[in-house]
Amino acid sequence: MKQLIEKILKAGTLLSTFGFIGSTLIQIYARFFMDSAPSWTEEASRFFFVYAMSFAAGLALKDNYYVYLDVLYAKLKSPARRLVDISVHLTTIALFMVLGIYAIQYVVLGIPEKSPSLGFPMAVAFVSMVVMSLSIVIYAVYELKSSLNKKHD
Amino acid sequence: MISVLIVVFLICLLLRFPIAFSLGLSCLVYVLLKGIPLIILPAKMYSGIDVFILLSIPGFILSGNLMNHGGLTEKIITFCNHLMGHIRGGLALANIGASMLFAGISGTAVSDTASIGAVMIPAMKKEGYGAGFSCAVTASSSTVGPIIPPSVPMIIAATLSGLSVGRLFLAGALPGFLLGLGMMVVAYYISRKKNYPKHPRSSFKQIALGFLDTFWSLLMTFIILFGIIGGVFTPTEASIIAVFYALVIGTFVYKRLNFKNIGHIVLDSMKTSASLMVLVGFANLFGWILLTERLPQAISENILGFSQNKYMVLLLINILLIFIGTFMETIAALLVLFPILLKVAMAVEVDPIHFAVIAVLNLMIGLTTPPVGVCLFVSSSIGKVSMSEVSKASLPFLAVSFLVLALVTLVPELSLFLPRLFMD
Numbered sequence: 001m002k003q004l005i006e007k008i009l010k011a012g013t014l015l016s017t018f019g020f021i022g023s024t025l026i027q028i029y030a031r032f033f034m035d036s037a038p039s040w041t042e043e044a045s046r047f048f049f050v051y052a053m054s055f056a057a058g059l060a061l062k063d064n065y066y067v068y069l070d071v072l073y074a075k076l077k078s079p080a081r082r083l084v085d086i087s088v089h090l091t092t093i094a095l096f097m098v099l100g101i102y103a104i105q106y107v108v109l110g111i112p113e114k115s116p117s118l119g120f121p122m123a124v125a126f127v128s129m130v131v132m133s134l135s136i137v138i139y140a141v142y143e144l145k146s147s148l149n150k151k152h153d
Numbered sequence: 154m155i156s157v158l159i160v161v162f163l164i165c166l167l168l169r170f171p172i173a174f175s176l177g178l179s180c181l182v183y184v185l186l187k188g189i190p191l192i193i194l195p196a197k198m199y200s201g202i203d204v205f206i207l208l209s210i211p212g213f214i215l216s217g218n219l220m221n222h223g224g225l226t227e228k229i230i231t232f233c234n235h236l237m238g239h240i241r242g243g244l245a246l247a248n249i250g251a252s253m254l255f256a257g258i259s260g261t262a263v264s265d266t267a268s269i270g271a272v273m274i275p276a277m278k279k280e281g282y283g284a285g286f287s288c289a290v291t292a293s294s295s296t297v298g299p300i301i302p303p304s305v306p307m308i309i310a311a312t313l314s315g316l317s318v319g320r321l322f323l324a325g326a327l328p329g330f331l332l333g334l335g336m337m338v339v340a341y342y343i344s345r346k347k348n349y350p351k352h353p354r355s356s357f358k359q360i361a362l363g364f365l366d367t368f369w370s371l372l373m374t375f376i377i378l379f380g381i382i383g384g385v386f387t388p389t390e391a392s393i394i395a396v397f398y399a400l401v402i403g404t405f406v407y408k409r410l411n412f413k414n415i416g417h418i419v420l421d422s423m424k425t426s427a428s429l430m431v432l433v434g435f436a437n438l439f440g441w442i443l444l445t446e447r448l449p450q451a452i453s454e455n456i457l458g459f460s461q462n463k464y465m466v467l468l469l470i471n472i473l474l475i476f477i478g479t480f481m482e483t484i485a486a487l488l489v490l491f492p493i494l495l496k497v498a499m500a501v502e503v504d505p506i507h508f509a510v511i512a513v514l515n516l517m518i519g520l521t522t523p524p525v526g527v528c529l530f531v532s533s534s535i536g537k538v539s540m541s542e543v544s545k546a547s548l549p550f551l552a553v554s555f556l557v558l559a560l561v562t563l564v565p566e567l568s569l570f571l572p573r574l575f576m577d
Binding site: 010013020024027046050054055061072095099103125129136 | 165166167168169170171172173174177178181191192194195196198199202203204205207208211212215386389390393394396397416419420423424425426427428430431482485530
């Protein structure tokens with residue numbers, strides 16, 4: 001299951017990245033070699049970019065890319081560190097679950113709203129916020145499990 | 154109510170929450186206590202990230218990583234060593250020179266410390282340089298990177314203020330060069346005093362070959378810079394051109410890129426960018442809360458109430474930014490503080506471009522200010538030296554940084570000369 005989730009998130013990140021690189025390259029090409037640049041390229045680039053960031057957000061948590069302060073934590077003893085870790089993971093899960101649940105409401109609000117140049121419902125773009133929350137919640141749960149298991153080590 | 158926001162944020166930071174999540178949690182607590190509909194969370198998060206110019210950040214990070222995978226760090230170091238290795242303390246000078254050249258490729262100080270430090274710190278130690286000195290040179294010189302263009306902090310400053318990215322890039326060039334030069338003088342002085350080694354002078358052929366080896370990567374910086382300044386590309390387009398260019402050079406010239414490692418590099422770059430964008434998204438909400446609480450006005454009134462003297466105001470801002478920069482990540486500090494402090498600076502008639510350079514320079518200095526400077530931590534762990542030893546060795550470099558900061562603060566032309574020359 002864990003591997004499948006990772007594969008989906010990696011594939012989503014790669015496809016969205018190639019999407020925003022491709023859209024921007026089309027924009028540059030059209031500006032130099034065609035009469036006028038199509039109006040949809042900038043919006044498509046932003047759309048792919050937000051999705052790339054959303055898919056990669058969970059992977060970034062898994063691989064420890066987020067920056068944090070270590071000043072107080074470094075001075076704690078092992079049991080206290082474990083307690084802090086568990087609290088951090090639980091609170092992270094809560095934060096992104098709230099974000100995810102309200103992102104669904106946000107998606108619903110976006111159904112009647114049309115994107116200016118691509119013309120699709122904005123809900124499609126807003127789903128990225130659900131993806132971001134979900135990807136972070138999943139890896140925060142894995143981190144929590146790993147912290148809890150440390151007890152038995 | 155604003156105190157709750159700040160207190161929760163600080164508690165989360167101390168409890169080792171990622172800075173991005175600390176911002177998010179403090180906002181969540183504030184929104185809950187204020188009874189604001191929670192849908193504001195995804196709405197502000199989305200609108201914070203859905204900005205075209207922010208696309209240039211993953212673009213520049215990806216192009217830098219693609220170039221670096223082609224062995225660029227080693228090539229730049231070898232070239233600098235050919236140029237300066239014959240001078241006493243040549244390896245230390247090459248370290249600083251490499252940071253200045255690498256600046257155009259990477260754009261973040263911590264990654265410069267890590268990539269250059271991994272090669273230079275062991276090499277310097279092996280040649281008899283002091284371990285603390287080797288780490289201090291690496292950490293201090295890496296702060297030059299994000300001031301010399303292309304610079305991720307400058308892009309963030311432009312996004313927050315609506316200033317031209319091209320102007321900001323140019324504005325950082327002279328102060329960055331001055332900072333690098335100042336550090337070279339200090340490194341040379343210490344090397345002479347401690348009788349650190351020098352290499353035999355390289356032949357012209359060696360220098361020329363070293364230049365050819367780094368030529369393609371240096372050309373990328375020029376394409377980016379002159380593409381933006383000349384109005385040929387927008388910053389976002391320039392970053393994507395840089396990705397395309399790095400792919401071509403890495404595959405066909407350096408011959409180190411293939412399908413497998415390209416995928417790996419893309420993923421790595423997107424994870425770095427995503428960690429920044431989650432921060433940007435939450436900072437958008439955090440900034441909105443500060444605005445609704447009229448905090449920028451309150452801070453502005455307090456500072457201006459204390460003094461209306463331009464230089465006194467800038468001195469206060471410098472002290473605040475260096476203090477914040479010692480423990481807070483550069484981008485996070487910029488996102489939270491730059492819009493507030495820009496208003497204060499503009500109230501005493503400081504040019505916004507000039508102020509952006511001052512702000513970025515301050516936060517960079519914070520990265521090497523003991524006892525918490527992040528770059529010092531990174532270099533001390535690479536060099537396996539205690540933090541106190543690196544901190545002590547970094548003091549002369551810190552003194553130069555403060556001197557350059559004072560110059561940049563007092564002489565606006567240092568920041569404004571190039572933008573006026575090329576873009577007015």
